[in-house]
Amino acid sequence: xxxxxxxxxxxxxxxxxxxxxxxxxxxxxxxxxxxxxxxxxxxxxxxxxxxxxxxxxxxxxxxxxxxxxxxxxxxxxxxxxxxxxxxxxxxxxxxxxxxxxxxxxxxxxxxxxxxxxxxxxxxxxxxxxxxxxxxxxxxxxxxxxxxxxxxxxxxxxxxxxxxxxxxxxxxxxxxxxxxxxxxxxxxxxxxxxxxxxxxxxxxxxxxxxxxxxxxxxxxxxxxxxxxxxxxxxxxxxxxxxxxxxxxxxxxxxxxxxxxxxxxxxxxxxxxxxxxxxxxxxxxxxxxxxxxxxxxxxxxxxxxxxxxxxxxxxxxxxxxxxxxxxxxxxxxxxxxxxxxxxxxxxxxxxxxxxxxxxxxxxxxxxxxxxxxxxxxxxxxxxxxxxxxxxxxxxxxxxxxxxxxxxxxxxxxxxxxxxxxxxxxxxxxxxxxxxxxxxxxxxxxxxxxxxxxxxxxxxxxxxxxxxxxxxxxxxxxxxxxxxxxxxxxxxxxxxxxxxxxxxxxxxxxxxxxxxxxxxxxxxxxxxxxxxxxxxxxxxxxxxxxxxxxxxxxxxxxxxxxxxxxxxxxxxxxxxxxxxxxxxxxxxxxxxxxxxxxxxxxxxxxxxxxxxxxxxxxxxxxxxxxxxxxxxxxxxxxxxxxxxxxxxxxxxxxxxxxxxxxxxxxxxxxxxxxxxxxxxxxxxxxxxxxxxxxxxxxxxxxxxxxxxxxxxxxxxxxxxxxxxxxxxxxxxxxxxxxxxxxxxxxxxxxxxxxxxxxxxxxxxxxxxxxxxxxxxxxxxxxxxxxxxxxxxxxxxxxxxxxxxxxxxxxxxxxxxxxxxxxxxxxxxxxxxxxxxxxxxxxxxxxxxxxxxxxxxxxxxxxxxxxxxxxxxxxxxxxxxxxxxxxxxxxxxxxxxxxxxxxxxxxxxxxxxxxxxxxxxxxxxxxxxxxxxxxxxxxxx
Numbered sequence: 002x003x004x005x006x007x008x009x010x011x012x013x014x015x016x017x018x019x020x021x022x023x024x025x026x027x028x029x030x031x032x033x034x035x036x037x038x039x040x041x042x043x044x045x046x047x048x049x050x051x052x053x054x055x056x057x058x059x060x061x062x063x064x065x066x067x068x069x070x071x072x073x074x075x076x077x078x079x080x081x082x083x084x085x086x087x088x089x090x091x092x093x094x095x096x097x098x099x100x101x102x103x104x105x106x107x108x109x110x111x112x113x114x115x116x117x118x119x120x121x122x123x124x125x126x127x128x129x130x131x132x133x134x135x136x137x138x139x140x141x142x143x144x145x146x147x148x149x150x151x152x153x154x155x156x157x158x159x160x161x162x163x164x165x166x167x168x169x170x171x172x173x174x175x176x177x178x179x180x181x182x183x184x185x186x187x188x189x190x191x192x193x194x195x196x197x198x199x200x201x202x203x204x205x206x207x208x209x210x211x212x213x214x215x216x217x218x219x220x221x222x223x224x225x226x227x228x229x230x231x232x233x234x235x236x237x238x239x240x241x242x243x244x245x246x247x248x249x250x251x252x253x254x255x256x257x258x259x260x261x262x263x264x265x266x267x268x269x270x271x272x273x274x275x276x277x278x279x280x281x282x283x284x285x286x287x288x289x290x291x292x293x294x295x296x297x298x299x300x301x302x303x304x305x306x307x308x309x310x311x312x313x314x315x316x317x318x319x320x321x322x323x324x325x326x327x328x329x330x331x332x333x334x335x336x337x338x339x340x341x342x343x344x345x346x347x348x349x350x351x352x353x354x355x356x357x358x359x360x361x362x363x364x365x366x367x368x369x370x371x372x373x374x375x376x377x378x379x380x381x382x383x384x385x386x387x388x389x390x391x392x393x394x395x396x397x398x399x400x401x402x403x404x405x406x407x408x409x410x411x412x413x414x415x416x417x418x419x420x421x422x423x424x425x426x427x428x429x430x431x432x433x434x435x436x437x438x439x440x441x442x443x444x445x446x447x448x449x450x451x452x453x454x455x456x457x458x459x460x461x462x463x464x465x466x467x468x469x470x471x472x473x474x475x476x477x478x479x480x481x482x483x484x485x486x487x488x489x490x491x492x493x494x495x496x497x498x499x500x501x502x503x504x505x506x507x508x509x510x511x512x513x514x515x516x517x518x519x520x521x522x523x524x525x526x527x528x529x530x531x532x533x534x535x536x537x538x539x540x541x542x543x544x545x546x547x548x549x550x551x552x553x554x555x556x557x558x559x560x561x562x563x564x565x566x567x568x569x570x571x572x573x574x575x576x577x578x579x580x581x582x583x584x585x586x587x588x589x590x591x592x593x594x595x596x597x598x599x600x601x602x603x604x605x606x607x608x609x610x611x612x613x614x615x616x617x618x619x620x621x622x623x624x625x626x627x628x629x630x631x632x633x634x635x636x637x638x639x640x641x642x643x644x645x646x647x648x649x650x651x652x653x654x655x656x657x658x659x660x661x662x663x664x665x666x667x668x669x670x671x672x673x674x675x676x677x678x679x680x681x682x683x684x685x686x687x688x689x690x691x692x693x694x695x696x697x698x699x700x701x702x703x704x705x706x707x708x709x710x711x712x713x714x715x716x717x718x719x720x721x722x723x724x725x726x727x728x729x730x731x732x733x734x735x736x737x738x739x740x741x742x743x744x745x746x747x748x749x750x751x752x753x754x755x756x757x758x759x760x761x762x763x764x765x766x767x768x769x770x771x772x773x774x775x776x777x778x779x780x781x782x783x784x785x786x787x788x789x790x791x792x793x794x795x796x797x798x799x800x801x802x803x804x805x806x807x808x809x810x811x812x813x814x815x816x817x818x819x820x821x822x823x824x825x826x827x828x829x830x831x832x833x834x835x836x837x838x839x840x841x842x843x844x845x846x847x848x849x850x851x852x853x854x855x856x857x858x859x860x861x862x863x864x865x866x867x868x869x870x871x872x873x874x875x876x877x878x879x880x881x882x883x884x885x886x887x888x889x890x891x892x893x894x895x896x897x898x899x900x901x902x903x904x905x906x907x908x909x910x911x912x913x914x915x916x917x918x919x920x921x922x923x924x925x926x927x928x929x930x931x932x933x934x935x936x937x938x
Contacts, residue, residue, distance in 0.1 A: 004045055005234070006205040007038065010196050014046050018053065018167050020192040022135045026161025028187045031171040033198030034319030035270040036235030039171040042198065043139050046169055050137040055167075056130065057137045062145030064275055070116075073140060073150035074123075120153045124160060131165040142273075143170040143183070151180050158186035173273065173316070200232030200321050209234075213241045225257045229330050231321025239266035264336030270320050271337070274313070277305055279340075281313035285328050286337035287349040287373075290357075290366070295326030300356055301349065343375075350374040351383070358386060365406075368394030372409045383417055395430050399570050402606040404437035425453045429463035436470060437570070437610050441647035443470055451479050454486060465505045472513050473649040475683025481516055484509075500534035501571060507540030508574045511547060511581075514724040515686045535562035536575035543578040543585075547726045552586045552765075559583055563595055568602040573611050577618060584622055585730045587767035589801050593622050613642035613655075620658040621692070624665070625768060627804030630841045633662035650681050653689030657696035664700045665804060667843035672700050688726070691717050695732045698741075703844060707741040714738040729758050730769045736776045743780055751780040768805065771797035775809045786816055804845065807836035811849045818850055826850075875917045881930065883910040888926040 004011065010031070017027035031039050047057050060076030130136060140146060140154070158168060170187075187193055201209070206227040210219035222244070230236035242262035271282045284298040299310045317323050328334045338346070354370035367390050371383055391414035398407035411431040418424055428446050435442035450467050453459045459467065464483055471480035484506075509516075539562035546555040559582035566572045576599055583592035596619045603611035620635035636658035645652060656675055663672035676697060684690045698713035717734045721727045729735065735758035742751035755777040762770045771793045778789035790813040797806040814829035830849050837845040876884065886896045893907045900907075911923075920926060 004038070004041060005208050006201055007042055007045075007198075010042060010198065011045060011049075013194050013196055014042075014169060015049065017169075017192050017194055018046075018050060018055070018135075018137065021137075021165055021167035022053075024163055024165055025192055026164040026166045026168075026190065027192030027194070028158060028161070028168040028170070028190050029194045029196060030184070030187055031169065031196045031198060033173070034200065034233065034321065035173055035273050035316065036233045036266070036320055037198045037200055038234045039173065039198055040141055041234070042196075043141055043169060043171055047137065047139055050167075053135075055135045055137045057139065059139040060141070060146075060150075062140065062142035062147075064145050067145050067147055069147050071147065071149040071153075073143075073146040074153050077138060077140075077150075078123075116149065117152075120149070120156055123153060124157045127157065128160060128164050128166065135165045135167070138166065138168045140168075140170045142173060144172045146180075151183055155180075155182055155186050158183070158190065161190060201227075201230075201234055201237065202232060203227045206230065206232060206237055209237050210241065214244060218244065222257050229257055229259060229263070231324075231329060233270075233321040235270060236263060236266050236321065239263045259330060259332040263330070263332050267322065267333045267336050268340060270322060271317075274316060277302075277309055278313045278316055280305070281310055282317060282322070282328075282337050283341045284349060285317075285323075286334045287341060287346055288353055289327070289334055289338075290353075291327050292325045294328075295323075297353065297356060301352055347373070347375045354387070355384065358384075358390065363397075364390045364393040365397050368410050369406075372413050383413075388414055388418055388423070392427065392430070395434065399430070399433060399437075402437075402569060402608055404434045404608055408434035408438060422458070425450070425458050426460070426463065428453075429459065429466070432470065433466060433570070437608050439609065439643060439647050440470070440473060440649060441644075444474060447471060447474065447476065447479075451483065454483055461502060465502055469505065469509060472509065472516070472687070473651060475650045475681040477516055477683055477686060480513075484516075500537055504534060504536035504540055504571075504575055507537055507544060508578060511540060511543045511578060512688050513686065514547075514688070514726060515720075535565040536572055538562050539566075539575040539579040539582070543582045546582050546585055547728055547731060549725070549728065555582050556586045556588055556591075560591070560595075568599055568606065568611070573603075573614075577614060580615075580618055580622075584618075584625065585728065587625075587730050587769055587800065589622060589626050589768065593619070593626065596622055609642045613639040614651075616642065617655040617658060620662070621654065624658060624661055625802060627802040627806070627836075627840050627842075629662040629665035629804070632658055633666070636662065645678060650684040650687045651689050652678075652680055653684045653687065653691075653693035656680065657689075657692035660693075660696040660700055664696070664703050665844070666841045667847070669700070669704060676700065685720070691720060691726075691732045694720075695734055695737070698734070699737055702737055702741050702744075705744075707744040710741045711738060711745075714741065727761075729762050729773065730767070733758065733769060733772060736772055739776050739780055748780060752777075755780050766796045766799060768797065768800040768802045771800055771802070771809065772805050775805070775812060778812065783816075787813070790816060803836045803840050804842045807833045807840070807842060807845050810836070811845060815850055876914060876930075880910045880914045880917075883907055884914045884926055884930050887911060887923045888930055 014029050017029050020027050031042060033039055043059075047059060050057050058077040058080045060073045060080065062073055066072040127136060138154075138157075143151075143154075146154070154168070154170075157166070161168070168187075170183075203224065207219065207223035210223050210226060213219075214222070226237060226240050230240060239262040240257060240259065243258045243260040246258070246260055246262065271279050280302055281298055284301050285294045288294045288297050288301065290297055295314050298314065299307050302310050314323070314326065318326075322329055322333060328337070341349070350370040350373040354367050354374060357367045357370065371387050371391055374383065391410045395407040395410035395414065398404070398410065408431065411427055411434060415424065415427050415431065418427060428450060432443045432446045432450060435446070447467070447470060450459060450463070451471070454464050454467060464486060468480045468483040471477075471483060538558055542555040542558040542562070546552065559579040563576060563579045566576060568576060580592055580596045580599065583589075583595065596615060600612065600615040600619055603615050616635045616639040620632040620639065623629070623632035623635060636655045639655045640648075640659075645656075648655065656678060659675045660672045663669070663675065680693065684693065694713045694717040698710045698717065701707075701710035701713065714734045714737050717732055718727070718738070721732065721734070735754040739751040739754040739758075742748075742754065755773065759770070759773040759777055762773050764770075774789050774793035774796065778786040778793065781789060790809055793809040794806065794813060797809055810829045811833035814826040814833060817823070817826035817829065830851060834846060834849050834851060837843070837849070882900060883896055886899060887893075891899065893904050893911075896902075896907045897904045914926075915921060918925075918927070
């Protein structure tokens, strides 16, 4: 790293070297964490000493050679041509040192007389050489030097006070300290210096990065590189390599790539110490318990002395590998964990689980290690208490929306559970977890759970969940049996459980009315404490709305319930019901906003089923907002999260969205492909079958097959009527059926259906009313169409459905063309075309008469056009509405009835309008006022 921030350290060593040249022997002890630059500093010192005429002798201590006799001394003697001896004499000396054999580390470090004499002779000869040339002795990792070599160094240091010899040794902060006698001899020298090497500062890291990376990348990454490396030069260099390893696109420049080089550097740091250091680091990686990891590691490695483990922790911390007793970065954890053999890793996890359990740690923490202990093999059996812990952890994970963790816990619990009475609730838990990950994963357990229910071995809470799963997969007979067996528990004994049961039954009633609605009584929905639960209320709001209840009350209830809930396993379906309530009440902006919120929450929780269901719901809202491009994108995303075969009967939702979006954009080939996908027969017994029938009917209608369309649309209508869900805002089947009858020539039936739908939607301005007015105009006599279409435009422009607005504007423009009013027609058609292009509705665009009529002529006098626009801006909203109807030929009395005002008020508005515009009669009213009212918004 080019010795960044090491200038003062080099200067200190230089002072000692200078003193030794003058005959005052000196010594330097360099210490610091692993990888903090000690070896690089010693390299620089040797290079500077050689330039200044020193004879340099160097060696490196090694743990593997710590018990050899004279290993470090042999490196020193061979490092350079020794002036006092030939190669043969050096070999003989070393052979003599080795004859005594190794000195065990645990025994007192005493030498035989012959070895001591040899070491003394070597010291004497080295001192004699120093009289002719100054000598530098460098020993790196001196804490690993063998006993013989340390004895020689101790003898030499004792004779350096008046010698031209400098000794520079480096030690690492490890679990094995340097010999205390060697330290004592170093301290006795008058020119002794101790140089602690610190890790690089943020500025030092930035300097290193600027030397190796482009300036922009270096500036952007310096702070994070310092955080990840803690300023350890070895790790900084590794991170530089990781940044160079792959191409960095501009959008990821601000993030550090922590890759293979960093992991290798971490292992290199740890491998430089004693084996116990690797064991400590591996234990931390396996534990991965945050700030508690250090204390647990001391207990986990119970075959090591606690002091030794704590020293190892200190060494890792000095190297910058730890942050509050835990490994600093997940990449370090992954690299160290991968270095642990599988069988040893399993034993560590099991021991960690036992320690945490004895400490009373939360079940989720204990269970994580039990799962990782892998009890599949006989020699890895888990303790007796493990089953209860795993079950408690699974239930907690489900409450906290961590389905994958819950599934893993229950899998292990089932593997070790031999008690058949406990396996049923465990299977129910496993099914619930699997359901959230992928509903298909739960199928193989449904039969066993259904049998347990028949035998009375499955509780009500699990039974109701089982009913929902069976319904999802179209197993209606088993679901009906499950529902019939459910006995709602008394609220006075378990209010929370009662609320959950009622909420689930309300959800089922809204989604599977053919099967469930007859088993629910109105009193059950409105009385008792559980009726105040927001889950019950939101589902009941949807049921009430679908059954023809008050829209405003249902919407208010749904929004109030959503404000009272957060997304969890127990509330997800209730939240879906609440959003659907807003959707079916034509409160589309609010429905879209709430659905976007819950979709973001689902993505944050990373629960595939929730994300898929909310994405599908949002797609259906996008279709009602006239945005088929967004709808198709969301519906495709839903099928990526949960594959088609896993949707069960609910596949009708996303498939209907895809078919309708493709139809609306004119991609009939794609729509046909979607319709070829297999669907379960049971889908048509659910609310989701209505969506599918409606979408398929619209596809048939768009492709000129009215009879096939009528078959789907009337079937849809019959189901809605039989379920008492006949609400046009749910599925406006009459609108498309009326158009299909019109194509077959049955105008009377078409008109009857259109009027029937308009009567059902009521007088409130809504998307469904605007669509109904447009369809009624298409089947009405020519004289009635203009008013119906004008009102449809006025209603739709405030409801957010751009596609429906484009159709209404296009129909009104065509009507004006047919009546010979091209000046009025053209702006309407052009606006319709603009809207159709924006939402990708090519079929609407193809039907517009964009080439009809002569080219538009500009007013002869531009000032006159400006004057008209200025005059129109003077009119109030009420005056504009009255003037627009008057310009279309309505009498004052007709205008009075239409706008619900008195005839006198009409006359007053017209008088003021004539005065502001400078006209005298209705015939003089400018045509811009009619266009202004039709196109505005």
